[in-house]
Amino acid sequence: MNIFDFITKLLAVTLAMGTSLTYATLGEVFTEKTGILNLGMEGVMLLGALTGFVTVYFTSSLALGLLVAMLCGAVLSFIHAFLCITMRANQVVSGLAITMFGSGLANYLGQRLGPASNNFNMAGMNLPTKFNDIAIPGLSKIPVFGALFDVSILTYFLYILLPLAWVFMYKTKFGLSVRAVGENPHTAAAMGIPVSLTRYVYTTIGGAFAGLGGACLSLAFTPSWNENMTGGKGWIVIALVIFSGWNPGKVVIGTLVFGGITSLQFSLQAAGLKMFIPSQFLSIAPYFITLIVLSAMTIINQSKKGSFASPAALGSSFAIDDK
Amino acid sequence: MRVALEKRNQRSHMMTFLVPVCSLIISLLLGAIVLRASGANPLKAYFAMLRGAFGSRTKFQYTIREAIPLLMCGLAVGIAFKLKFWNIGAEGQYVFGVIGITWVMQFWTWLPKGMMLPVALLMSLVFGAFWGGIPGVLKAQWKIDETLTTLMMNYIATGIAEYLYITRWKAPRGNMGTVDYPSYAWLPSFWGKIHYGVFFAIALVFILYFVMYKTRWGFELNMIGKNPRAAECQGVSIKKNIILAMLLSGAIAGLAGGIEAAAVTHSLTKGVDNGYGFTGIIIAWMGGLNPFGSILVSILMAALKTGSDALKIMKLPAAMGDVLQGLILLPLLAGSIFTDYKLLFIKKQVAVGEAKK
Numbered sequence: 318m319n320i321f322d323f324i325t326k327l328l329a330v331t332l333a334m335g336t337s338l339t340y341a342t343l344g345e346v347f348t349e350k351t352g353i354l355n356l357g358m359e360g361v362m363l364l365g366a367l368t369g370f371v372t373v374y375f376t377s378s379l380a381l382g383l384l385v386a387m388l389c390g391a392v393l394s395f396i397h398a399f400l401c402i403t404m405r406a407n408q409v410v411s412g413l414a415i416t417m418f419g420s421g422l423a424n425y426l427g428q429r430l431g432p433a434s435n436n437f438n439m440a441g442m443n444l445p446t447k448f449n450d451i452a453i454p455g456l457s458k459i460p461v462f463g464a465l466f467d468v469s470i471l472t473y474f475l476y477i478l479l480p481l482a483w484v485f486m487y488k489t490k491f492g493l494s495v496r497a498v499g500e501n502p503h504t505a506a507a508m509g510i511p512v513s514l515t516r517y518v519y520t521t522i523g524g525a526f527a528g529l530g531g532a533c534l535s536l537a538f539t540p541s542w543n544e545n546m547t548g549g550k551g552w553i554v555i556a557l558v559i560f561s562g563w564n565p566g567k568v569v570i571g572t573l574v575f576g577g578i579t580s581l582q583f584s585l586q587a588a589g590l591k592m593f594i595p596s597q598f599l600s601i602a603p604y605f606i607t608l609i610v611l612s613a614m615t616i617i618n619q620s621k622k623g624s625f626a627s628p629a630a631l632g633s634s635f636a637i638d639d640k
Numbered sequence: 641m642r643v644a645l646e647k648r649n650q651r652s653h654m655m656t657f658l659v660p661v662c663s664l665i666i667s668l669l670l671g672a673i674v675l676r677a678s679g680a681n682p683l684k685a686y687f688a689m690l691r692g693a694f695g696s697r698t699k700f701q702y703t704i705r706e707a708i709p710l711l712m713c714g715l716a717v718g719i720a721f722k723l724k725f726w727n728i729g730a731e732g733q734y735v736f737g738v739i740g741i742t743w744v745m746q747f748w749t750w751l752p753k754g755m756m757l758p759v760a761l762l763m764s765l766v767f768g769a770f771w772g773g774i775p776g777v778l779k780a781q782w783k784i785d786e787t788l789t790t791l792m793m794n795y796i797a798t799g800i801a802e803y804l805y806i807t808r809w810k811a812p813r814g815n816m817g818t819v820d821y822p823s824y825a826w827l828p829s830f831w832g833k834i835h836y837g838v839f840f841a842i843a844l845v846f847i848l849y850f851v852m853y854k855t856r857w858g859f860e861l862n863m864i865g866k867n868p869r870a871a872e873c874q875g876v877s878i879k880k881n882i883i884l885a886m887l888l889s890g891a892i893a894g895l896a897g898g899i900e901a902a903a904v905t906h907s908l909t910k911g912v913d914n915g916y917g918f919t920g921i922i923i924a925w926m927g928g929l930n931p932f933g934s935i936l937v938s939i940l941m942a943a944l945k946t947g948s949d950a951l952k953i954m955k956l957p958a959a960m961g962d963v964l965q966g967l968i969l970l971p972l973l974a975g976s977i978f979t980d981y982k983l984l985f986i987k988k989q990v991a992v993g994e995a996k997k
């Protein structure tokens with residue numbers, strides 16, 4: 318195989334894989350920017366993947382599938398927002414609860430909503446339609462980088478969304494209030510920003526994005542439903558938020574690198590490298606590298622405080638009356 | 641009328657008991673909605689689960705056997721949670737414990753027969769402590785986020801275990817799994833399915849209760865969890881305690897794996913990562929981080945698991961048990977506000993000036 322072909326193919330898989338991660342990471346960045354840590358991403362993504370798949374399976378409408386996935390992600394994250402904001406619950410434990418409940422529910426529905434011929438199981442069913450890659454004539458023929466113009470509509474939409482998200486966060490009034498709420502909720506409240514409402518809104522929107530990210534997996538990347546098909550991607554999203562330094566503009570770097578590692582691992586396995594490296598080691602490589610990079614990034618960030626620091630109020634509850 | 645919250649001076653004892661009980665009831669009601677919505681009869685399903693968990697002597701024994709590793713994982717997680725170290729890696733530490741015990745059982749055959757089991761269990765403890773110690777050191781030394789490190793290490797531990805039972809340590813026959821441990825080194829049962837591991841677990845409850853509430857170290861852990869800055873001013877080393885607590889937490893989770901492997905599975909094979917570590921988080925939290933509280937909760941969680949297998953007869957997915965396990969935490973978290981805060985109903989806002997008139 319030609320080395321260019323190999324790289325092009327690698328880039329194509331990276332983009333497909335990275336799309337799902339980018340939506341979810343973007344959602345989590347906005348949530349965390351307001352000071353709410355949502356560790357429920359894994360559950361939200363899995364529920365998004367299932368509900369999107371089931372909707373498309375029964376209605377053949379991809380748009381409806383995305384909508385339902387986003388809605389379910391939003392509802393699940395709204396529960397998290399309610400627990401953390403109104404009921405002042407511990408955000409870490411609440412996030413874990415959301416993951417357990419979301420994954421459990423998704424797996425339960427996956428075993429219940431399928432056709433009777435398949436023992437009510439959704440796993441193994443085929444979709445009537447899926448998100449196909451759309452090649453832009455001319456551009457898609459460029460060597461290697463042509464892969465950027467031969468992707469699904471979900472990825473094309475990101476090309477527009479990512480710059481918009483950056484502008485929204487750093488150049489608009491809304492973005493300013495998001496950052497104010499996450500950095501110092503008391504000052505923000507004094508400035509007249511509705512702290513709790515802002516947190517509710519962005520936690521819910523973040524969940525919608527994560528649901529969409531999950532649907533990208535089951536409708537585009539690997540058009541199928543499998544139990545626990547997110548396989549820890551929701552957790553990697555949490556790490557990717559740290560890599561991005563809570564900056565929506567930098568989200569794509571982390572998701573591409575991580576998507577690249579995962580797809581490289583697939584191609585290496587396919588290329589027969591498991592003769593030399595056991596396939597189990599190749600499949601834990603993404604988690605191992607996440608661990609190493611996370612550690613390295615944290616150590617580096619500590620030496621140069623500032624632009625990389627997390628939102629100051631991340632993980633703490635807020636109430637006007639307590640000081 | 642306006643509703644306001646006032647912080648309690650002390651956590652309410654009645655609420656610490658009432659909230660988990662109400663949470664259980666609410667989660668069963670919510671679960672009933674899920675069952676109803678997916679076209680099943682909730683009452684029948686719950687009754688089937690109850691019978692599946694406690695319906696006969698054997699079923700009761702299965703449930704108790706299931707509760708042993710759950711209780712130990714809950715205890716393990718609880719120690720770390722005491723100082724707000726979010727160890728979600730009990731799963732990986734458990735798996736590493738099984739790897740440890742399997743290593744001894746397979747290759748240390750020169751050991752005298754009577755020594756095999758104790759040495760093997762000790763090894764599972766050491767392996768678990770090692771796997772738990774790494775994120776502890778990373779956190780203490782460089783403040784690296786423990787939720788992510790412990791979680792990533794779960795996947796890594798499972799991958800290593802898979803590598804071992806599929807290739808390196810695979811039994812000559814079959815396509816996965818190690819050979820069974822020598823039968824003289826199994827942890828025996830004393831009543832049907834219930835094995836001696838239950839005494840380890842109960843002893844651990846008493847030991848941990850004593851350590852947590854009656855020793856200086858337990859007091860230090862509590863102080864770090866409640867107010868790290870105050871603890872540091874008192875000369876309590878946070879770094880040292882994080883590492884110690886994680887070594888202990890990992891050791892208990894590893895031992896849980898060792899006991900389960902020595903008594904039930906007798907080998908390292910597929911399904912070693914069956915979620916005990918994650919359920920341990922629910923157990924620790926619902927038990928109020930109190931070792932004795934964890935006993936009841938672990939039996940409840942075990943019953944949800946064994947009971948949900950009975951749902952298959954009704955053509956209902958066993959994953960309902962997972963749904964209920966997840967559901968139980970939500971009202972519990974919502975209710976925790978009532979242990980720390982008082983609800984006040986303020987009739988009408990009277991301005992200070994008006995009241996004087």
